[in-house]
Amino acid sequence: MDRTVTNSRSFANPLHAILLAFPVALYPAALLTDITYLNTAEIQWTNFSSWLIAGADLFAGLVLASALLAIFFGRARHAKGRGTLYLIVIAAMFGLGVLNAFQHARDGWHSVGTLGLVLSILCSILALIAAFIAYGTQTVEKRA
Amino acid sequence: MNRLAHLVLPLTIALAACQVGSDPDLDQTGDQPELPEQNDALVPAMEIPTPEGWGDELPIVPEGYTVSAIAQDLKIPRQTLVLPNGDILVAEGSGGKAPKLRPKDVIAGWIKKRGKSPVEGGDRLTLLRDEDGDGQTDLQTTFIEGLDAPYGLALVDGTLYVANQGNLVSFEYTEGATRIAGSGTEVTKLPAKINHHWTKAMTASPDGSKLYVGIGSNSNVGERGMDVEEDRAVIWEIDRETGASRIFASGIRNPTALAFDPWNEQLWAVVNERDELGPQLVPDYLTSVRDGAFYGWPYSYYGQNVDPRIKPARPDLVNKAVVPDYALGSHVAALGVDFTTDGGLGGRFAEGAFVGMHGSWNRADPSGYKVVFVPFRGGRPSGEPIDLLTGFLKDGHARGRPVGVTYDEARGVLYVADDVSNTVWRIAPRGAARRNSSGDTTQLPGDPRPPSTAPTTR
Structure with a gap:
């Protein structure tokens, strides 16, 4: 007899989802304040970026730790392929985010620059990709 | 996604590698310092020698000189002033409570704190008296209390001026006093918002009519916005009678000590230049200060080198x-300057300027951490700086960090404040009684203090 099982368990558990919400919100916000700084040279905008990136990095680190645990011990075991992809994305996001924090610790105009802008764009894109993977379509298993 | 890994790894390696070391062949002292390319590394080079006690050891002086501690257990001594009767005043304190604006400020503050004394600033002046002229302190007592990070000191016609981090106050001084009560009279407020660089260096004009106060910038290179740099990175000229002030020189990032030379009676300053452009940018400097001159900060350094x-x-x-x-060299952090008069310390140290160097944090190979002598001829620097007091660094630890230097004309000795070992050092030619015993003909019997030949202004 054919049966269809819909795996209703989300890829990311609620706590993980909450942690991931921070990088998803903060990296793009930092990208916006970076762009504003580059347009205005008004120093407060790069100060905003610094704190936004610091906050995003903190939560990106927690997301990474949580994803590692999930892959080896948790639910993501059932979705190994997607889990590996997810892990690579958030590891890259975290690494680039930390680089970006150092970049934004430079003084004045050098706190953003081309490198800072590129890093902010990459971190924003990676955060969104991570969100699509984590919050996206749930696993559906079909067994014959 | 492998592509991303390919992107991250080389990027990390490239960024770590872009921090260059120092080139020991670069000559960064004198009137034509060699300036390397800018290197604003992602992680600035940092080396913070942490404090350690002297044990039984002393700083090192050249052959023919002696060094001794004439005051200990002070509370962050910064600058000293010799009074006409030979008493020494020591300004003690720690100012600058700049709010932290970025995550970096929090982390950098924590890192730099490791290189400092844990003692809390005294916010006071201490008086040191040598009653019998043997070069040792017989009386160490609190002279004025309740100040606010005092730094610059000057005595003009019986009035003592103290530059706190936020105002300039005066006290009536009678010769021989060992204590002054009260909080003094405010001559003028000094720029005190943020006070990223809080030290208010001060000296009086030779005729005593004007006071000059150094007011450091509120940032490294304008990263707090230029709005907060109004009246910063300047030297004020203040009318002693009225307290009226005007900007005498500007663009002078952090003028940490001021003195008039005795030959041309020109104002000189030692100035701390900006950080995070590499281990060998930008050299700190000693300069005569021209009325109305602009020294570049923050837009350029050493003339027209654009930042x-x-x-x-x-x-x-x-x-x-x-x-x-x-x-004077990059990142040496010159915090003290004073000129010789009348033969100085003799030998190679007869005519020129003493410079106290607090020492670097922004380079892997520490610089400064010593007192040097810049020889002068005809009222202009002539020749390479000569080490006078060294040995502050040992095995990666700082046993002391020099701040203010004061030449005592009457005794022919030099005093150096040290804000890590909380000491005042006295450097004298060996057999330093040279003026106390031989030239001391005016001293009255029964008067234990040396004659007051020091001028009333400095």
Whole structure:
């Protein structure tokens, strides 16, 4: 007899989802304040970026730790392929985010620059990709 | 996604590698310092020698000189002043409570704190008296209390001026006093918002009519915005009677000590230049200060070398930036300057300027951490700096960090404040009684103090 099982368990558990919400919100916000700084040279905008990136990095680190645990011990075991992809994305996001924090610790105009802008764009894109993977379509298993 | 890994790894390696070391062959002292390319590394080079006690050891002086501690257990001594009767005043305190604006400020503050004394600033002046002229302190007592990070000191016609971090106050002084009560009379407020660089260096004009106060910038290179740099990175000229002030020189990032030379009676300053452009940028300097001159900060350094970190750029200001007279080396953090008079310490230290160097944090190979002597001829620097007091660093630890230097004309000795070992050092030619015993004909019997030949202004 054919049966269809819909795996209703989300890829990311609620706590993980909450942690991931921070990088998803903060990296793009930092990208916006970076762009504003580059347009205005008004120093407060790069100060905003610094704190936004610091906050995003903190939560990106927690997301990474949580994803590692999930892959080896948790639910993501059932979705190994997607889990590996997810892990690579958030590891890259975290690494680039930390680089970006150092970049934004430079003084004045050098706190953003081309490198800072590129890093902010990459971190924003990676955060969104991570969100699509984590919050996206749930696993559906079909067994014959 | 492998592509991303390919992107991250080389990027990390490239960024770590872009921090260059120091080139020991670069000559960064004198009137033509060699300036390397800018290197604003992602992680600035940092080396913070942590404090350690002296044990039984002393700082090192050249052959023919002696060094001794004439005051200990002070509370962050910064600058000293010799009074006409030979008493020494020591300004003690720690100012600058700049709010932390970025995550970096929190982390950098924590890192730099490791290189400092854990003692809390005294916010006071201490008086040191040598009653029998043997070069040792017989009386160490609190002279004035309740100050606010006092730094610059000057005595003019029986009035003592103290530059706190936020105002300039005066006290009536009678010779021989060992204590002054009260909080003094405010001559004028001094720029005190944020006070990123809080030290208010001070000296009096030779005729005693004007006071000059150094007011450091509120940032490294304008990263707190230029709005907070109003009246910063300047030297004020203050009318002693009325307290009226005007900007005497500007664009002078952090003028940490001021003195008039005895030959041309020109104002000189030692100035701390900007950080995070590499281990060998930008050299700190000693310069005569011209009325109305602009020294470049933050738009350029050492004349017209543009600093790209400050936007919008100001080519109009860069064009009029003055080149300082004499480079002292990068990141040495010169915090003290005083001139010789009347033969100085003799030998190679007869005519010139003493410079106290607090020492670097922004380079892997520490610089400064010593007192040097810049020889002068005809009222101008002539020749390489000569080490006078060294040995502050040992095995990666700082046993002391020199701040203010004061030449005592009457005794022919030099005092050096040290804000890590909380000591005042006295450097004298060996057999330093040279003036106390031989030239001391005016001393009355029964008067234990040396004659007061020091001028009333400094």
